[in-house]
Amino acid sequence: xxxxxxxxxxxxxxxxxxxxxxxxxxxxxxxxxxxxxxxxxxxxxxxxxxxxxxxxxxxxxxxxxxxxxxxxxxxxxxxxxxxxxxxxxxxxxxxxxxxxxxxxxxxxxxxxxxxxxxxxxxxxxxxxxxxxxxxxxxxxxxxxxxxxxxxxxxxxxxxxxxxxxxxxxxxxxxxxxxxxxxxxxxxxxxxxxxxxxxxxxxxxxxxxxxxxxxxxxxxxxxxxxxxxxxxxxxxxxxxxxxxxxxxxxxxxxxxxxxxxxxxxxxxxxxxxxxxxxxxxxxxxxxxxxxxxxxxxxxxxxxxxxxxxxxxxxxxxxxxxxxxxxxxxxxxxxxxxxxxxxx
Numbered sequence: 001x002x003x004x005x006x007x008x009x010x011x012x013x014x015x016x017x018x019x020x021x022x023x024x025x026x027x028x029x030x031x032x033x034x035x036x037x038x039x040x041x042x043x044x045x046x047x048x049x050x051x052x053x054x055x056x057x058x059x060x061x062x063x064x065x066x067x068x069x070x071x072x073x074x075x076x077x078x079x080x081x082x083x084x085x086x087x088x089x090x091x092x093x094x095x096x097x098x099x100x101x102x103x104x105x106x107x108x109x110x111x112x113x114x115x116x117x118x119x120x121x122x123x124x125x126x127x128x129x130x131x132x133x134x135x136x137x138x139x140x141x142x143x144x145x146x147x148x149x150x151x152x153x154x155x156x157x158x159x160x161x162x163x164x165x166x167x168x169x170x171x172x173x174x175x176x177x178x179x180x181x182x183x184x185x186x187x188x189x190x191x192x193x194x195x196x197x198x199x200x201x202x203x204x205x206x207x208x209x210x211x212x213x214x215x216x217x218x219x220x221x222x223x224x225x226x227x228x229x230x231x232x233x234x235x236x237x238x239x240x241x242x243x244x245x246x247x248x249x250x251x252x253x254x255x256x257x258x259x260x261x262x263x264x265x266x267x268x269x270x271x272x273x274x275x276x277x278x279x280x281x282x283x284x285x286x287x288x289x290x291x292x293x294x295x296x297x298x299x300x301x302x303x304x305x306x307x308x309x310x311x312x313x314x315x316x317x318x319x320x321x322x323x324x325x326x327x328x329x330x331x332x333x334x335x336x337x338x339x340x341x342x
Contacts, residue, residue: 138165139154156329157329199241231275
């Protein structure tokens, strides 16, 4: 008997045999049928994709095709029925009506969620070109006793350049104590009177006092509740000093003091100030003194200045002496030079 040739009954062989039954015309017809079904069922998706592609040639072509297909699909109920049938396959099945991004503006207006504005981002953080420098004609240096002799040192550097420096320290005051000065009111009065282009704030030597918190209960130092109240007060003062973006604020943190109890308060004050400035990081610069004068939060009287170790703090273990103020004034003026022309 003659031997038969072995046959290949693999899946590919069977696919090839079946595929030969169809002609090119059959393939084109199948593609047209698929296209018609897609238009009837998902015609609106073509127009949507065209909008996402933008204004280039490809986007214009897709939108030109999507306009009639969207119209046809809109006249038929097939799209709604398909969405209903395939809804369980999507990740957003029945999420309810609340919390969507579409309601973000309404939530912000009602005070539920604070809005983030462009002022919260500095150009350097975003990798953008810094804005053009604005002329610096008038600077207000203010705060508690920490602001002196810093105010004098800043004036010595800026006055020869034609910049007016207004020195206005308020000794013994603080944001957490309003018996001597209410800094919320004072900051508004100062800016209305002086209309400065920049404000340097150095305050925090007299903090730690209880403050009225939410619900009328006093917030006592130094937990998160007290820090939140302090940050809100600092934020109000910052907002006044920035003059709706017309002035740049340079707020100095407090270098770690010698006394351990004061150091604890200072740590919370500095954390609150950093949080307070977040809405206006392009307009409010927090200049951190801690890494410069007390690295790691450890107090020291002396540090290296001009190549040799020198004393930079007063005997009270809190304030700068003339050399410490001079060292910090250099940092402040350098920050100003990066933002303004003078």
